[in-house]
Amino acid sequence: MSSSATEKLDASQSTAISWKQTLSNHTPAITLLVLCIVLSFVTPYFLRVQNIVNILDQVTVLGIMAIGMTAVIIIGGIDLSVGSILALSMMIMGWLAKTQGLSWAIAIPLGIAAGGLCGLVTGLLITRANLPAFIATLAMMSIARGLANIITDGRQIIGYPDWFVGLSINRYFGFLSFTVTIFVALAFIAWLVVKYRPFGRSLYAIGGNPNVAYLAGIDVKNTTTLVYVISGLLCGLSGVVMATRLDSSQPSSGNGYELNCIAAVVIGGASLSGGIGSVSGTIMGVFIIGVLRNGLNLNGVSPFVQQVIIGLVIILAVVFDNLRRRTEK
Secondary structure, three states: OOHHHHHHHHHHHHHHHHHHHHHHHOHHHHHHHHHHHHHHHHOOOOOOHHHHHHHHHHHHHHHHHHHHHHHHHHOOOOOOOHHHHHHHHHHHHHHHHHHOOOOHHHHHHHHHHHHHHHHHHHHHHHHOOOOOHHHHHHHHHHHHHHHHHHHHOOOOEEOOOHHHHHHHOOOEOOOEOHHHHHHHHHHHHHHHHHHHOHHHHHHHHHHHOHHHHHHOOOOHHHHHHHHHHHHHHHHHHHHHHHHHHHOEEOOOOOOOHHHHHHHHHHHOOOOOOOOOOOHHHHHHHHHHHHHHHHHHHHOOOOHHHHHHHHHHHHHHHHHHHHHHHHHHO
């Protein structure tokens, strides 16, 4: 074979690989686009402005939590306690403000801080006590849920002020609420940090190989602990956001959110083995779940069937991740 023919063959193979890699990197965005197109034909209500606004509101809580879960999964960890921490944070906030008479300006930060404290304990259990992340977060899930119920003996706290509830109801520019704005701002900041800052690069290094990361000068234990603290703080913030939507604090809130949170990150292209993932992909995963649930609701699909469908989507996402990693080897 002549050198020119060999060069053409190499160029064509390189182009094919490039297109394949591009398609792989943008799979979540393509999936979301296809899903939106299909639903726009299936139901005439899907593309209405009010429905789009509803989707934005519905994904805010999950989206904020998923940002923290992204960092956790990138370092090769897992966090099963996010839903319980959300409930504990919202209960502490409500209890301090409604029962103890504290100012909301104090109660809200303390509720969020409670989530960060839970994350700190989890991080220390993993890095100092050398517990597997699965066990440490499973224990925290039980502890946080129990404390959330103990605070009011399992009763909800109701009757929040209008300005508080208005944070998720009042619209700016016709579609943005204050809570949605917080979600968008956090997603943008997290994207910048993970993609362009040294802290973000250290997450990928730890997820790729913690021993190599340590030899490269990264403080693996403290960085890992910090990641769980951030995840806890974002869960606390999610609890506050959910309270604005429910006009109450309920100890049962957040049930099942840990699975939805992990699903959003995995559907967004992250690998449960660590070292792979992105904030932008996670946001796409959050919207895929939100749009899918919205479309199923509009078509009258049972919530129980929706759980089955979401589970199948998770399986497909993990299978795709395994196939992608095999082809890259």
